[in-house]
Amino acid sequence: MAPLNQAETTDQSAPTGQGDEAVICFDQVSKSFGDQQVLRDLSFDVTSGRTLAIMGPSGSGKSVTLRHIIGLMKPDSGRVLIEGQEVAALSSKEIAKLRIRMGYVFQEGALINWLNVGENVALPLRENSDLPDSEISDRVQEKLEMVKVPDAWNKMPAEISGGMKKRIGIARALITEPEIILYDEPNAGLDPEIARAINQIIRELGETLDVTSIVVEHRIECIKAVADEVLFLHEGGALIQTDPASFFASEHPRLKRFFGTDTP
Ligand SMILES: Nc1ncnc2c1ncn2[C@@H]1O[C@H](COP(=O)(O)OP(=O)(O)OP(=O)(O)O)[C@@H](O)[C@H]1O
Ligand SMILES: [Mg+2]
Incomplete structure (x- = not known):
């Protein structure tokens, strides 16, 4: 043993x-x-x-x-x-x-309630990079597609299911590659x-x-x-x-x- x-x-x-x-x-x-x-x-x-x-x-x-x-x-x-x-x-x-x-997928999702899905996913890039908006938008859409929620961009966290929140959390963790x-x-x-x-x-x-x-x-x-x-x-x-x-x-x-x- x-x-x-x-x-x-x-x-x-x-x-x-x-x-x-x-x-x-x-x-x-x-x-x-x-x-x-x-x-x-x-x-x-x-x-x-x-x-x-x-x-x-x-x-x-x-x-x-x-x-x-x-x-x-x-x-x-x-x-x-x-x-x-x-x-x-x-x-x-x-x-x-x-x-x-580093990307971190929080157990509890940890989306910011007053930002829509796209803004939540973009956040690590907005805070830590000076990439142009168009590049950030492309990356956000790419990551949303990766986690199978291509149309979620304009939804607010309160409007989406728990499973979707989880996937948005993963998209956000991947956004800085x-x-x-x-x-x-x-x-x-x-x-x-x-x-x-x-x-x-x-x-x-x-x-x-x-x-x-x-x-x-x-x-x-x-x-x-x-x-x-x-x-x-x-x-x-x-x-x-x-x-x-x-x-x-x-x-x-x-x-x-x-x-x-x-x-x-
Ligand atoms: N900031 C904190 N202050 C006080 N206690 C804490 C803090 N963070 C964690 N703990 C305690 O540490 C222990 C381990 O917590 P942790 O969240 O790492 O568990 P876990 O293994 O992830 O459990 P789960 O599978 O339920 O998510 C728990 O008893 C928890 O209450
Ligand atoms: Mg835990």
């Missing part, structure tokens, strides 16, 4: 902890809120062009982990490195620069057909544009479709980080309990 809080890596091509090519690296990160410790010496890394799926029970710290990567949260101890740069040590200017290169994309449950609330289309987008971005991604996800079929590796969070640490086939074949009692396969 693998020791808890220590990643068990069976994929030799993906070193855990301090790989030189790591685009995203967590080095013994701990984070507490009051007396609740959420992350406990969490170490893992994601190398260039790979997609890591993070699984774990509700409240295990998956969204907290992603928030550390975009600099919305700082570790109490340990380091989060992006291409070797420690996020917590960056100035606010450097953080802004980093965020242009980022090299790193963090998806927090991108398929939650989507019907299976749209979920497959979103999985396809995630996979294509990884394969053709060499985007490095983390996908927080519960659905096994989604993980099998998009992930190169899976990490399971347990008691604040990485219980296991391995390829999907080994992950789903694991006999680890904690995983069997999670999937409900521990009882006949």
